[in-house]
Amino acid sequence: MSKIRCPYCGNNNIGKGKLGNHAALMPVGKIFTTGSAIIADVCIECGTIIRMTVEKPEKFKQVD
Numbered sequence: 082m083s084k085i086r087c088p089y090c091g092n093n094n095i096g097k098g099k100l101g102n103h104a105a106l107m108p109v110g111k112i113f114t115t116g117s118a119i120i121a122d123v124c125i126e127c128g129t130i131i132r133m134t135v136e137k138p139e140k141f142k143q144v145d
């Protein structure tokens with residue numbers, strides 16, 4: 082059960098999509114890394130992408 086509701090059409094039928102491989106989000110300033118795939122919550126009624134999260138947020142930790 083998803084608690085997410087589309088802010089545009091009010092539908093709570095939310096699907097998940099994944100942007101992988103070449104659409105992966107890469108951490109800035111890190112060269113030798115594979116980055117992380119992006120997970121998108123998509124309203125299956127109107128197609129709005131409600132939320133985008135990275136699969137592995139720990140990859141974006143900044144090291145001083």
Ligand SMILES: [Zn+2]
Nearest residue numbers: 087090124127
């Ligand atoms: Zn919608």
